[in-house]
Amino acid sequence: MGRVSDAREKLMNAVRELIWTGSYGSTTIDHICERAGVKKGSFYYFFESKADLAVAAIDAEWQRRRPELDSLFSPSVPPLERFRKYCDYSYRFQDEIRSKCGCVLGCPLFALGAEVSTREDRLQKKIQEILDYKGMYFESAIRDAHAAGLIHAPDAAAKARMLFAYYEGLLTQARIQNDIAVLREMETGTMSVLGAAEAGAATK
């Protein structure tokens, strides 16, 4: 009953874009509304605050992206292959963004997490939650790789945290330098961190 609306979705898309291409602090409610083509009154009809909108937007986006990660990290794929596919996916994803926006933007969550870490507790927790999910994919693949004898990683969780730090560091570095080339080393770096022998590489 009553009228239907896609303003909620429009606002969520707008805030994601603005935060990612700029920052949380530089994104104002007025900008969000303008970008979404929604009046401020409607904004406050659907959301309590910018932080509230951001949490909803991030959560919705994660639900939308989840199947892609499920597919990349499917247990039906050989464990090291999962990482290769993930590196390839990350590169293509960032490259696509770059041709759209003219800028390399890195991980949508990591920079935001660092920015709001000392404020915006609710947002912070949501980011943390999703980043933790990401770690689970890594950990599971590492455990499988270890079990298959492809790598030596008795502590899969620790290895996953290492790899996670490396990935996020690299993606953020690509953003800071605005240079996609940084990501070319991702696959080699991954295999090196994992301690996996690379095809035709020089590591011993």
Add this chain to the structure above:
Amino acid sequence: MGRVSDAREKLMNAVRELIWTGSYGSTTIDHICERAGVKKGSFYYFFESKADLAVAAIDAEWQRRRPELDSLFSPSVPPLERFRKYCDYSYRFQDEIRSKCGCVLGCPLFALGAEVSTREDRLQKKIQEILDYKGMYFESAIRDAHAAGLIHAPDAAAKARMLFAYYEGLLTQARIQNDIAVLREMETGTMSVLGAAEAGAATK
């Protein structure tokens, strides 16, 4: 001739603190002035803008911290020992900040760089410049370690970039989680990334 003043320095200290404990976007000129105990008129007497002040502050801080890094990464110290000392130093540094501010704050430049990457070009370039210096210490130590036969790293620059991404990722993760424990793995992780055998560790 004329009167002397430390307002410039006070402003630079204030902006560093505020950006680091919060973010660039959430730091206003009014806040900076208040924190520094300096009136806004004086701010504009010394600086053109927030970005201008930030660049000056970051540069001055780098000049102040440089000797510490020179000492940690002194060629007179065995190469792998340099990394061990750096990890130890990083941990103690972050722990000190945490007891002062109640928050783990990570690298003062990396989060800022990610935040302003798509805006504030001058600031961006200054950050990039200093982060590049940091990479030089790593690269040199890796080259020395390779030459000494302690590790196998024919491409020292590539290895340095890897380690850099790992460090910054880990420090940022510590900030996001507001948890110093994240940094406990730094040394182990470093040696693993470098491919150096750890004392009494289980890798192989």
Add this chain to the structure above:
DNA sequence: ATAGTAGTTGACTATCTAGTAAACTTCGAT
């Protein structure tokens, strides 16, 4: 067809923020 609900709009207030300017103060050099 229509009643009531879901959503929209524009106009409004209060506060914050960047930036300016002119009068004022202090101090060092002579």
Add this chain to the structure above:
DNA sequence: ATCGAAGTTTACTAGATAGTCAACTACTAT
């Protein structure tokens, strides 16, 4: 001692920003 340069202060403007509200509109279930 005093002049002028260096630095400070206060009060100001203009615009941005968050948040509110009551009137309005369109849809949908009956």
